Amino acid sequence: MISKEYFLNSKAELKDGILLLNKKWNLMEVGEKKEIKKLIRDICKRYKPKRVLEIGFGLGYTATEFQKFNLQKHIIIEAHPEIFKTAMKWSKKYKNVSVINCFLQDFNYDTKDYDLIFDDRQELVYPVKDGVIFPNYKLLN
């Protein structure tokens, strides 16, 4: 675990295909692109969600894939300030999407407002219950 302050002040950098914080903490990798995009395609084709809460922007692969499925509502939570800026820049090219800069733990939401929660964070600050592996998704309503 690292502190919230360390996390917020860390430098995000894509180096040799790995998105790292302070050259140490692994957030996501370019090599995951094919696999994770396929996962999103499979979820969207099967469950046809229209309102999606996405946790963790990373390299934007999942967000870009979700946008191919004409969502009515697409909320992305991203805690890291530099990655949030990248996500904001990305979001200008798409519709019905909002990016929020906060930790999931600080985000108040009603599950009734979403059909799907896709959680793809690399949790470095808050403890995670044993056995919970990311990415994972939860179908609602």
Add this chain to the structure above:
Amino acid sequence: MGKIITNRYMPKKNHEVVPIGNIGKEPLVLPNYSGVKRSLNEGPQDFNVKREMIVYDDIRVYFGTDKDGYIKANNTGMTIYTEDEMLINSLANLDIMSTDGTITLTSLNMILATRDCTFDGSILLKNVITLEAGDSTPQIKYSNIFRGPASGRGYSITTFDSPEQGQIIYIRLQGCPITFVDQSSGSGKNIYMSGSVNWTFTANQTVTFLYDNGNWYELSRSLN
């Protein structure tokens, strides 16, 4: 009872020698006489302290060349304590022996053997450390056995921080998948994986590495 002999380097000033007649009743206090070399019991008798002895300066015990040194606490424990460094120096073998108990070496820092160690008995390594999720260069100092995180997002390890020459580490994966990156791939550093191929390990699988000459070499894996 031995007698106190103060026949060397007597100081000019008067000083008080604590009578030892009270031994067994009060603590025996040997004050610090600057410049005074005092010998206790240069005769053949034993020097016995039945209660407590307080020495304000150093205490040196010289044994005869034909006798083994012997310090004994009867029917109770013994503590030798210092607030600074302590040296136990032997010009020959040094034996630390417990005939009916455990010998424990405790340090808040590191216990270091500077030469070879031989164990006639078994060795049990009990310090199993859980790696931090997301740490691409985990700290492996002072341990050999590690387990992967029980939760989190899968991630890659490109090297291990603070290795020691010859260190062997064993890693058992838990819930969080970990990819070990071979040195030949783009993000690789100094891990030589079997077949020079990155490999993702999952729950209950194990992998072992040896650190030698600045590189980590995979010794074995078990895809349980």
